[in-house]
Amino acid sequence: MKYIFLFLLLSCLSLQAKPQPNQIVINLAQQRLFLYQGRNILFSTKISSGRRNMTTPVGHFLIDLKSFNMPDPHYHMQLPYFMRLSINPPFGIHYAHDPGHPASHGCVRIGSMQNAITLYKLSPVGTDVLIQ
Secondary structure, eight states: OHHHHHHHHHHHHHHHHOOOOEEEEEETTTEEEEEEETTEEEEEEOOOOOOTTSOOEEEEEEEEEEEEEETTTTTEEEEEEEEEEEEEEEEEEEOOOOOOOOOOSSSEEEOOOHHHHHHHHHOTOOOOOOEE
């Protein structure tokens, strides 16, 4: 009887909801980024993706590097609140001017500094990113 009670107790504990990892979903047609925890949207913001001939890659990616201020020697600029998604081709998510339409060189721009900071804080290295 004691073992049955212990089994039931352990079964109930294992059924408790475990925190789900966050996932970023970027909708290129809507020019919006959504941060999900499970099925719940935690955060959403407008974005500016890659312009024609420099499009933002689609697919699944992981944030593999974060930097408060990443230097970009190719374009001679700084990329604040940068979260790298790939090194080949090199691109990521960062704060920059957002004209409301595709205009970047492939990165995903967030036009609000506050929104860029919020996303940066809520998205650890290893966060799954789906771009569609």
